[in-house]
Amino acid sequence: MTVRLSMRQKLTMVTIVYWVLLSYMIAALVWWFIALQNQNSLMASMRLVELKKDDPHYIEKVTLIEDARGRKIAQYIGEGSTFLALIIVGAVFVFRATRRQLMLSQQQQNFMMAVTHELKTPIAVAMLNLETLQKRKLDIDKQQKLIGNTLQEANRLNTLCNNILFAAQLDAGAYKPSQVEINWSNIVANCAKDFINRYPNRNIPVNITDGLHIMGEELLLQMLVNNLIENALKYTPKEASVAISLQAEGNKMLLQVADEGIGIAEEEKKRVFEKFYRSGDEKLRNTKGTGLGLYLCKKIVQGHKGTIAVSNNQPKGSIFTVIFNGLF
Numbered sequence: 196m197t198v199r200l201s202m203r204q205k206l207t208m209v210t211i212v213y214w215v216l217l218s219y220m221i222a223a224l225v226w227w228f229i230a231l232q233n234q235n236s237l238m239a240s241m242r243l244v245e246l247k248k249d250d251p252h253y254i255e256k257v258t259l260i261e262d263a264r265g266r267k268i269a270q271y272i273g274e275g276s277t278f279l280a281l282i283i284v285g286a287v288f289v290f291r292a293t294r295r296q297l298m299l300s301q302q303q304q305n306f307m308m309a310v311t312h313e314l315k316t317p318i319a320v321a322m323l324n325l326e327t328l329q330k331r332k333l334d335i336d337k338q339q340k341l342i343g344n345t346l347q348e349a350n351r352l353n354t355l356c357n358n359i360l361f362a363a364q365l366d367a368g369a370y371k372p373s374q375v376e377i378n379w380s381n382i383v384a385n386c387a388k389d390f391i392n393r394y395p396n397r398n399i400p401v402n403i404t405d406g407l408h409i410m411g412e413e414l415l416l417q418m419l420v421n422n423l424i425e426n427a428l429k430y431t432p433k434e435a436s437v438a439i440s441l442q443a444e445g446n447k448m449l450l451q452v453a454d455e456g457i458g459i460a461e462e463e464k465k466r467v468f469e470k471f472y473r474s475g476d477e478k479l480r481n482t483k484g485t486g487l488g489l490y491l492c493k494k495i496v497q498g499h500k501g502t503i504a505v506s507n508n509q510p511k512g513s514i515f516t517v518i519f520n521g522l523f
Contacts, residue, residue: 217286221279354425435455503518
């Protein structure tokens with residue numbers, strides 16, 4: 196039976212191997228220095244023995260031999276220090292690269308598990324709804340409810356596919372966003388309205404200034420807003436609110452999505468925008484997601500020459516703020 200090592204066990208094994216190899220290389224370098232030093236001293240002693248003390252240039256020759264031995268010692272120290280520095284730098288680089296690769300591999304594995312679940316769930320719900328419509332004679336209200344639920348799951352599936360496709364295009368460097376004038380206020384308002392319709396029981400207050408325009412691509416900006424709102428709703432209790440705000444401050448436009456969820460730890464605030472990264476303990480996590488949403492948000496914002504950041508909401512939760520240059 197094959198036993199798969201956990202991420203912690205793999206990192207422990209890599210760390211042990213790293214320190215063993217590094218210790219061996221340093222020990223070999225020290226041994227090399229001692230051996231060369233002994234050889235240098237032996238050669239200097241043999242040359243001194245060969246000298247004749249009644250030679251009028253005896254002291255001068257002794258000085259030359261001692262100087263030569265000193266230069267050799269300095270050479271060995273210099274070469275040894277250089278080799279030691281290269282070994283340490285190389286070892287640290289290899290260790291960090293290996294550690295990063297193991298963590299990325301684990302994140303990719305978590306992503307595959309999550310995306311499989313995320314794909315199967317809306318498909319299963321849609322199939323169940325359609326089978327119910329096919330096999331049972333329902334009144335109009337129930338039919339419309341099932342159809343609406345199926346469309347909601349289809350939209351969810353479409354959003355997930357768009358995220359995966361766009362992430363793949365970004366990694367391949369095959370996507371170049373267009374730059375046209377867009378009504379930023381309308382995009383945010385329409386996205387907020389869509390979520391209000393999809394989640395009628397959720398509290399989603401909206402405060403949007405009309406007539407704000409930016410240069411960008413409509414599809415990507417819609418993806419940005421949808422991912423931010425979806426992320427906020429995902430981590431916010433159903434009884435709490437998710438506030439959406441778009442305001443102008445000088446020549447800047449601030450989009451803020453504020454939730455009242457569990458919040459984000461300080462050490463994780465920078466990492467939440469990394470690809471595949473999801474905050475919290477993977478084993479204990481109950482929320483859905485693939486770890487692509489906020490990564491795509493950051494890429495979209497950077498592609499539109501804006502900034503995105505996360506801060507604490509009061510008394511609890513998080514606020515995601517996107518800042519773009521506006522057209523006035």
